[in-house]
Amino acid sequence: xxxxxxxxxxxxxxxxxxxxxxxxxxxxxxxxxxxxxxxxxxxxxxxxxxxxxxxxxxxxxxxxxxxxxxxxxxxxxxxxxxxxxxxxxxxxxxxxxxxxxxxxxxxxxxxxxxxxxxxxxxxxxxxxxxxxxxxxxxxxxxxxxxxxxxxxxxxxxxxxxxxxxxxxxxxxxxxxxxxxxxxxxxxxxxxxxxxxxxxxxxxxxxxxxxxxxxxxxxxxxxxxxxxxxxxxxxxxxxxxxxxxxxxxxxxxxxxxxxxxxxxxxxxxxxxxxxxxxxxxxxxxxxxxxxxxxxxxxxxxxxxxxxxxxxxxxxxxxxxxxxxxxxxxxxxxxxxxxxxxxxxxxxxxxxxxxxxxxxxxxxxxxxxxxxxxxxxxxxxxxxxxxx
Amino acid sequence: xxxxxxxxxxxxxxxxxxxxxxxxxxxxxxxxxxxxxxxxxxxxxxxxxxxxxxxxxxxxxxxxxxxxxxxxxxxxxxxxxxxxxxxxxxxxxxxxxxxxxxxxxxxxxxxxxxxxxxxxxxxxxxxxxxxxxxxxxxxxxxxxxxxxxxxxxxxxxxxxxxxxxxxxxxxxxxxxxxxxxxxxxxxxxxxxxxxxxxxxxxxxxxxxxxxxxxxxxxxxxxxxxxxxxxxxxxxxxxxxxxxxxxxxxxxxxxxxxxxxxxxxxxxxxxxxxxxxxxxxxxxxxxxxxxxxxxxxxxxxxxxxxxxxxxxxxxxxxxxxxxxxxxxxxxxxxxxxxxxxxxxxxxxxxxxxxxxxxxxxxxxxxxxx
Numbered sequence: 001x002x003x004x005x006x007x008x009x010x011x012x013x014x015x016x017x018x019x020x021x022x023x024x025x026x027x028x029x030x031x032x033x034x035x036x037x038x039x040x041x042x043x044x045x046x047x048x049x050x051x052x053x054x055x056x057x058x059x060x061x062x063x064x065x066x067x068x069x070x071x072x073x074x075x076x077x078x079x080x081x082x083x084x085x086x087x088x089x090x091x092x093x094x095x096x097x098x099x100x101x102x103x104x105x106x107x108x109x110x111x112x113x114x115x116x117x118x119x120x121x122x123x124x125x126x127x128x129x130x131x132x133x134x135x136x137x138x139x140x141x142x143x144x145x146x147x148x149x150x151x152x153x154x155x156x157x158x159x160x161x162x163x164x165x166x167x168x169x170x171x172x173x174x175x176x177x178x179x180x181x182x183x184x185x186x187x188x189x190x191x192x193x194x195x196x197x198x199x200x201x202x203x204x205x206x207x208x209x210x211x212x213x214x215x216x217x218x219x220x221x222x223x224x225x226x227x228x229x230x231x232x233x234x235x236x237x238x239x240x241x242x243x244x245x246x247x248x249x250x251x252x253x254x255x256x257x258x259x260x261x262x263x264x265x266x267x268x269x270x271x272x273x274x275x276x277x278x279x280x281x282x283x284x285x286x287x288x289x290x291x292x293x294x295x296x297x298x299x300x301x302x303x304x305x306x307x308x309x310x311x312x313x314x315x316x317x318x319x320x321x322x323x324x325x326x327x328x329x330x331x332x333x334x335x336x337x338x339x340x341x342x343x344x345x346x347x348x349x350x351x352x353x354x355x356x357x358x359x360x361x362x363x364x365x366x367x368x369x370x371x372x373x374x375x376x377x378x379x380x381x382x383x384x385x386x
Numbered sequence: 387x388x389x390x391x392x393x394x395x396x397x398x399x400x401x402x403x404x405x406x407x408x409x410x411x412x413x414x415x416x417x418x419x420x421x422x423x424x425x426x427x428x429x430x431x432x433x434x435x436x437x438x439x440x441x442x443x444x445x446x447x448x449x450x451x452x453x454x455x456x457x458x459x460x461x462x463x464x465x466x467x468x469x470x471x472x473x474x475x476x477x478x479x480x481x482x483x484x485x486x487x488x489x490x491x492x493x494x495x496x497x498x499x500x501x502x503x504x505x506x507x508x509x510x511x512x513x514x515x516x517x518x519x520x521x522x523x524x525x526x527x528x529x530x531x532x533x534x535x536x537x538x539x540x541x542x543x544x545x546x547x548x549x550x551x552x553x554x555x556x557x558x559x560x561x562x563x564x565x566x567x568x569x570x571x572x573x574x575x576x577x578x579x580x581x582x583x584x585x586x587x588x589x590x591x592x593x594x595x596x597x598x599x600x601x602x603x604x605x606x607x608x609x610x611x612x613x614x615x616x617x618x619x620x621x622x623x624x625x626x627x628x629x630x631x632x633x634x635x636x637x638x639x640x641x642x643x644x645x646x647x648x649x650x651x652x653x654x655x656x657x658x659x660x661x662x663x664x665x666x667x668x669x670x671x672x673x674x675x676x677x678x679x680x681x682x683x684x685x686x687x688x689x690x691x692x693x694x695x696x697x698x699x700x701x702x703x704x705x706x707x708x709x710x711x712x713x714x715x716x717x718x719x720x721x722x723x724x725x726x727x728x729x730x731x732x733x734x735x736x737x738x739x740x741x742x743x744x745x746x747x748x749x750x751x752x753x754x
Contacts, residue, residue, distance in 0.1 A: 313449055314497065317408075333452065383496035 001319040003365045007206070008155055008183060008298060008356035009323055014208035014253055021210060021249035031242045032231065045244040051251035055258045056185070056202065058192040058217050064234045065247050068214035069182035070102035072201035075216050075237065076178040077106045077149055079224030080199065081116060084146040084176070092145045094137055096121045096129050097341035098157075102201075103149050103180050104337075116146070120341075126292040127159040127342050135169050142173030150177070152184035152200075156325040156338045156354055157289045158298025160188060167196030176222065182206060182214075186257025187264065187295050192217050199224075204250030207257035213246030260359060268297035268357050271366045275299055275355060278370035282377055288339065288352070299355045300325070302339070302348045306380040309333040311353060314376040320369055323354045387411050387440065387448070389433030391562050391569045392505025392549060394440040398565050399548035400503045401444050407503070409441035409448040412490065414457040415580065436569050443567060451493070453485055460484040462580055469590055469616040472643035473720025476533070476690070477578055479734075483536035491544055503546040506530045510542055510550070513730075517673045518542040520731040525554045532690050535724035535734035539672055587617045599648030601628065604641065609652065615643050618650045621658055621716025628652070639716070659713035659743035663688070663723050668706035668735035675732065685726045686710065688717050688737070694726055706735040713743035 024044055029037030031045045053060040066072045084090045093107050097120045110116035119137055122130040148170055153160045163179050170177045176198035184190050186207035192200055203214030230239030276299055279285050284304035308324035315322055325336045335349035387393045387409045400407045411434050434450055441448035461480045468475035491502045507523035508531040523529040552558055562570035577584040594616050601610040610628045622640040632638055639658055642651040675682055678701045685694035686708050696711040708723055717740050725732040
């Protein structure tokens with residue numbers, strides 16, 4: 001028995017996406033070739049671009065296909081930083097430490113290697129970015145800011161940022177905003193054109209396409225520096241033979257996920273509400289984000305007196321795939337940097353449980369998990385006490 | 387599972403014996419390196435992945451458990467504290483004592499496991515009185531009973547060494563290859579795992595900083611200076627950098643580290659000979675001797691791969707005192723003395739003090 005409750009790590013591939021992916025893999029042709037076969041795969045790629053554009057409400061030319069979220073984040077952050085420092089010195093990058101490492105690490109890289117200065121915005125106890133602080137930073141140092149990068153929704157806690165408000169504040173100072181919307185796509189409405197963003201990262205494997213295809217949505221009017229140089233594909237910003245099969249699958253999955261948003265929200269919010277009620281019965285448990293505005297499919301908890309690696313072991317042993325939020329390379333569960341940024345202690349940040357579900361999750365699965373969780377928490381506490 | 391061949395074959399044998407086995411890799415550093423360098427045997431992502439691939443091949447679950455904080459406080463900090471106190475510690479023993487057969491075992495028992503199974507070369511046997519005994523491995527060259535000498539009776543109950551009775555390491559490698567385990571030809575590790583470049587003195591200098599002091603002979607005459615006493619080990623000859631030779635022209639050796647005065651004492655080779663060892667931090671491995679306060683005959687081993695020497699031992703006023711039948715050279719406080727009776731490990735003590743076989747008044751430095 002295996003019950004998969006870790007959709008935010010990666011979601012199961014959609015059956016029809018898999019079928020169309022296999023079909024496009026069978027088609028030969030480099031999309032850059034001028035012959036008929038090349039034109040054939042080029043059309044697959046361009047159709048996929050149309051689909052992504054319709055799914056996130058942007059111009060088709062604003063879709064730059066990449067290998068996924070982390071690449072898109074790097075391209076946006078480094079690319080914008082370099083571009084913005086060409087005509088004037090703008091050393092400041094504004095972000096928050098609740099971001100995914102795909103954003104934090106390129107920013108810290110700029111700090112170390114490109115003399116960038118970083119302001120990490122304060123975050124409330126429930127994980128909400130302090131936008132008053134952002135307004136203050138913009139007022140005080142607007143002309144020095146290269147870019148702002150704030151995620152649309154938090155991948156660990158599910159907390160939603162008011163991106164429209166962020167862009168509104170930044171617009172007054174002409175500061176471009178990038179948003180990592182990897183966790184948001186297909187889970188909450190994402191409207192690039194309506195948001196005022198300059199750049200936005202998305203990826204396919206969170207919505208049911210294969211790992212390895214994502215995109216940076218970059219406004220038509222924006223120029224950025226490229227990280228990868230070569231054949232000049234994708235507006236000259238992402239050289240390399242285009243992955244038309246991956247893009248096709250990604251587009252199909254994204255369109256479906258967006259069309260299902262309402263059903264997704266009602267299905268997952270009911271299940272998550274049930275889970276939260278069951279967890280509330282466990283002594284020493286805490287729902288991590290209080291009443292903050294949150295994605296419907298994510299539930300993040302902390303438990304007193306245990307370590308999440310032990311809890312995850314006990315749950316995995318029974319076939320439940322859940323997460324502590326973030327894992328490092330060697331497989332060690334580290335304290336969650338997101339919870340630390342929210343002002344929690346190292347102990348709390350090491351005692352997390354993240355459950356993320358999808359349309360495929362059933363009430364029976366949530367019930368089984370809720371029943372197993374209490375005893376697992378108890379046993380993990382006993383094992384963590386020694 | 388360190389990612390090495392021994393724990394891989396141990397796991398395979400445990401699975402084959404019908405046990406329900408879960409592979410656990412100990413994360414002992416918060417910032418593991420990416421790839422192995424030199425002869426370190428664990429704690430890199432490469433090693434963790436090697437172990438995970440073996441677990442997958444064996445069809446067992448695999449987890450990385452983080453003991454980095456405890457390892458730092460109980461092994462790494464202890465290592466530095468011992469050097470600071472002028473002693474020469476064995477961190478692998480400390481790791482067995484505090485981590486593998488303590489913290490890991492306790493967590494495992496709390497999670498419902500019965501035993502910690504490792505790839506150590508040693509054997510647990512049932513003695514005549516029914517109690518468990520730890521014995522040397524048949525693979526004598528690889529015997530690791532010495533570093534397990536810290537195990538207590540209660541810990542032996544939950545220790546499982548499936549490759550302990552193997553005839554040789556070559557057999558283990560051949561078995562790993564026959565089982566299709568990718569680590570069959572992985573090189574042995576022998577350096578201290580948390581010292582990246584394998585250079586203990588450089589590492590200690592970096593961690594503890596320079597603490598200049600004097601190098602003196604046995605009657606206190608200053609012969610030179612050092613930059614930190616932690617850079618010296620009893621028995622060391624090289625790297626003393628003393629300008630003038632000894633009066634008799636013979637090389638000098640480190641005889642003693644005196645942390646209180648920050649002095650390194652040097653003298654002739656003969657003066658390294660030690661005839662008695664004693665320590666108050668001792669444990670019995672399995673059942674204790676019937677009358678530990680009466681002198682009993684045994685053998686003592688003072689290093690992982692040293693030959694044992696005959697001795698008599700007894701507990702005298704809270705100290706385990708070990709009198710050697712013949713003197714040993716260069717035994718330093720901080721080292722562990724493990725007592726054996728035949729192949730059986732009887733117990734161990736961390737050495738607090740040694741008695742020279744050649745007292746100063748008989749053979750002062752520079753005499754003869």
